[in-house]
Amino acid sequence: MLIIGESINTSCLRRGEKAVEQAVITRDVEMIAELAWKQFTAGAGYIDINAGTLTSGEPEALAWLTKVVQQAVPAPICFDSPNPRALAAALQVYQRKNGRPMINSISAECARFDGIFPLVRAHQAKVIALAIDDTGIQADLTCRFMAARVLLDRLLSAGVPMDDIYLDPLTFPLGATDKAALSLLTLIDRIHAEFPGIHTIVGFSNISHGLPSRKVLNQALVVLALGHGVDAGIIDATDSQLMDLIAATEALLGRDPACRGFLARTRATP
Numbered sequence: 001m002l003i004i005g006e007s008i009n010t011s012c013l014r015r016g017e018k019a020v021e022q023a024v025i026t027r028d029v030e031m032i033a034e035l036a037w038k039q040f041t042a043g044a045g046y047i048d049i050n051a052g053t054l055t056s057g058e059p060e061a062l063a064w065l066t067k068v069v070q071q072a073v074p075a076p077i078c079f080d081s082p083n084p085r086a087l088a089a090a091l092q093v094y095q096r097k098n099g100r101p102m103i104n105s106i107s108a109e110c111a112r113f114d115g116i117f118p119l120v121r122a123h124q125a126k127v128i129a130l131a132i133d134d135t136g137i138q139a140d141l142t143c144r145f146m147a148a149r150v151l152l153d154r155l156l157s158a159g160v161p162m163d164d165i166y167l168d169p170l171t172f173p174l175g176a177t178d179k180a181a182l183s184l185l186t187l188i189d190r191i192h193a194e195f196p197g198i199h200t201i202v203g204f205s206n207i208s209h210g211l212p213s214r215k216v217l218n219q220a221l222v223v224l225a226l227g228h229g230v231d232a233g234i235i236d237a238t239d240s241q242l243m244d245l246i247a248a249t250e251a252l253l254g255r256d257p258a259c260r261g262f263l264a265r266t267r268a269t270p
């Protein structure tokens with residue numbers, strides 16, 4: 001599973017009230033570099049950066065984060081913003097030595113597609129595609145599936161390679177709808193059945209918003225989604241129990257030749 005580390009997000013409260021936001025506002029290089037390093041050494045293949053709470057200074061903040069993260073770790077960056085100006089500012093300072101950038105995210109909303117698609121093309125970025133159109137995020141699965149289909153058609157016919165697209169079916173919090181996880185799993189199945197070759201990705205921590213014991217809910221959902229063939233996850237890579245579960249589940253599903261990944265992990269953490 002491709003792991004996108006979620007922790008460098010200004011809405012993240014994990015390290016105390018608004019600690020990440022504060023670190024970005026004060027340009028605290030040390031704290032951001034440490035967050036990047038912890039996620040990288042824990043196994044993150046991409047480091048997500050999101051400065052979405054800083055509405056006016058977002059472009060400058062995202063560009064600063066890019067410089068700090070690419071200096072701190074040899075992993076590529078996942079640029080997490082709906083704002084084309086912020087994405088453009090960050091991509092402009094991104095050095096590709098750590099790998100191709102990933103843009104998080106485009107959608108079938110017309111303004112968002114038109115604002116972000118030129119950046120995907122100009123930077124030859126991998127792209128996360130949200131199953132949402134101008135009618136908003138739909139609870140109805142067929143509507144969400146239709147939004148995904150329209151977006152995929154647009155990306156593929158514009159020449160984006162299938163292997164560069166990560167389709168995100170999106171999930172509601174379980175606290176808001178009992179069937180949130182079941183709907184997500186059904187959508188993952190439908191996407192893999194109807195669009196073979198397309199990657200799927202989920203922001204797993206969304207499921208537990210507003211509920212206690214968030215970690216264990218996130219862990220359970222990741223295991224379930226792996227059973228449905230999900231390819232990638234935006235997760236807390238520093239949750240070592242979650243990373244153990246991913247390694248074990250991938251081995252059990254035959255996605256880890258000769259259990260190499262699992263064995264390497266168990267040797268590292270006896």
Ligand code: THG
Binds near residue numbers: 080104214
């Ligand atoms: N899809 C895509 N991108 C996304 C999301 C998605 N980007 C943002 C978000 N959803 C994924 N990132 C986060 C980051 C932090 C949290 C949730 C989602 C979060 N953190 C807790 C906190 O700050 O209190 C701590 C969680 C924990 O400890 O487990 O909630 O869906 N494409």
